[in-house]
Amino acid sequence: MHHTPADDSVNPSRLPFPGLHRRGFLAAAGGMAGLGALALAGCSGSGTSDDAGNSGGKPRRGGRLRAAFAGGGASETLDPHLANLFADAARAKALFDKLADYGADLSAVPRLASSWEPNAGLDRWTVRLRKATFHNGKPVTARDVLYSYRRIADPAQAFRAKASLEPIDLKASRAVDDRTVSFVLKRPTAEFPNLLAAFGAYIVPEGAHDFDHRPVGSGPFRFVSFTPGRSAVFRRNDDYWDGAPHLDELEFVVANEESARINSLLGGQVEYAHELTPTTARAHEGKGQIEIVRLRNSAMQGFAMKTDRAPFDDKRVREAFFLIADRKELVDGALSGAGEIGNDLFGKGYQYYADGLPQRAQDLDRARHLLKKAGADGLKVTLDTSAVAAGFTEAAAIFRDQAAKAGVKVKVAMGSKDSYWQDTLDSGTLSCYRSGAMPIESHFSQRLLTNSTTNATKWRHKDFDALYRQAQSTKNTQDRAAVYARMQRQLYAEGGFLVWGFADWILGTARTVRGVAHRAPANTLDWARFDKVWFA
Structure with a gap:
């Protein structure tokens, strides 16, 4: 199965989200297709692990690590601006750098940028670059940054980060000197650092356009060889x-089927296997052959209710559906227990998450009462699902049975894996939904504003839009967090996303592998960060 690394709700023609377009995941997976929060790290085998996934001992130099990922076939490319699958993202991370990346709580942390500073109006930001060099020995400069962003913004291209960089006026932005960029924005943007960390916003040398023969980046590994759909070999960059x-070396091996990835790991053909199922994890966790790593809260799981059409244009019906859900049963059944329950809000454990709201529990009596008040006795509704993402068909069947206990008849409709995400953006009334990791602010801007292009719940509220603009114009982080909390309280009370759970993202490694981060949702800095890995 192919997974996009960010959010399953986007397809190539409607790029915003880190969205994910899935061929078969975060997005984060469904990825991240895809793509958590970092609560406790999970790891099998003997010995204890710290947050970095280290089982003690001093890092040692040497060896070639072979990592198995699902790939994209003969059309694969090393162009970091075209990255769409997890394999693309992992290879891009090895060869290139961004100005910033996301920490475990999805806040932006500096990378090639050593600092960023806004003006009073939050519509101009000064970014200073650290001293770094490309693999050809040339320094990374402000001109390279502006070239990279202007390339991404090319209207003739479908580069993934284009929508994320939209707030920047790239014609007015300029290089102050070799290591200082003055970014001019089209409007106040308090969360500007999130743009620098956007999926696919990699910095390439000025003028670079051919990335498949001998790509030059500033990342921790240098290019050695690349065979699309098969493998890529990179060598340590001693000057990183x-x-x-x-x-010494890092090799990416393509293995599209999960069975091929786990069998290669068990057989010693690879030392790292990306994207394993809960069933596989349970079968091998603690058995001593391999290590299982669980990245908590990596993928939001839920149902999207269209708030602009019957029956979900009545907030009483939406609240009733919130109360119909038995979240633990959904996590246990659809995710095989590999996750934790949700509370109808995106981003559990992420920066700005409203964790003080009461945890919703199933209340069928209250649900029936609300439906009756709404004139929705005997309600019949179609739930769209698909085999496009793991657990979708199971979640649909479980919720169908839960709804029946409240007198609601749910008809489950199977959709095409190829067109599911596009179809559910506009059609239907209720659908299975998931998303990978992204900042909560990005979730708001890409999915919940009146003009958001991946607004799967058709949530259109001018007061909500105004609160978002207020947050982006608020310089003080604590004050801004208070605005985000108001927005989340509104969504909790009457939003269209029934978020019933957050899935673990599961990896497998050989027992000799150390340094794999255990608190890094897919699409964040420490996910697939092979420069910090070593062999014991």
Whole structure:
């Protein structure tokens, strides 16, 4: 199965989200297709692990790590601006750098940028670059940054980060000197650093356009070879600004089927297997052959209710559906227990998450009462689902049975894997939904504003839009968090996303592998960060 690394709700023609377009996941997976929060790290085998996934011992240099990912076939490319699958993202991370990336709580942390500072109006930001060099020995400069962003913004191209960089006026932005960029924005943007960390916003050398023969980046590994759909081999960059990797070499191996990835890991053909199922994890966790790593809260799981059409244009019906859901049963059944329950809000454990709201529990009597008040006795509704993402068909069947206990008849309709995400953006009334990791602010801007292009719930409220603009014009982080909390309280009370759970993202490694981060949702800085990995 192919997974996009960010959010399953986007397709190539309607790019915003880190969205994910799935061929078969975060997005984060469904990825991230895809793509958590970091609560406790999970790991099998003997010994204890810290947050970095280290089982003790000093990092050692040497060796080639072979990592198995689902790939994209002969059309694969090393162009970092075209990255769409997890394999693309992992390869891009090895060869290139962004100005910033997302930490475990989805807040932006500096990478090639050493600092950023706004003006009073939050519509101009000064970004200073750290001292870093490309693999050809040339320094990374402000001109490279502006070239990269202007390339991404090319209207003739479908580069993934284009929508994320939209708030920047790239014609007015300029290089102040070799290591200082003055970014002019079209409107106040308090969360500007999130743009720098956007999925696919990699910095390439000025003038670069051919990335499949001998790509030059500033990342921890240098290019050796690449065969699309099969493998890519990279070698340690001893001059990397963040310290040379421990590994001598890194090889990405394409294995589209999960069975092929786990069998290669068990057989010693690879030392790292990306995207394993809960069933596989349970079968091997603690057995001593391999290590299982669980990245908590990596993928939101839920149902999207269209708030602009019957029956979900009545907020009483939406509240009733919130109360119909038995979240633990959904997590246990649809995710095989590999996750935790949700509370109808995106981003559990992420920066700005409203964790003080009461945890919703199933209340069928209250649900029936609300439906009766709404004149929806004997309600019949179609729930769209698909085999496009793991657990979708199971979740639909479980919720159908839960709804029946409240007198609601749910008809489950199977959709095409190829067109599911596009279809559910505009059609139907109720659908299975998931999303990978992204900042909560990005979730608001890409899915919940009146003009958002992936507004799967058709949530259109001028007061909500105004609160978002207020947040983006608020410089003080604490004050801004208070505005985000108001927005989340409104969604909790009457929103269209029934968020019933957050799935673990599961990896497998050989027992000799150390340094794999255990608190890194897919699409964040420490996910697939092979420069910090070593062999014991």
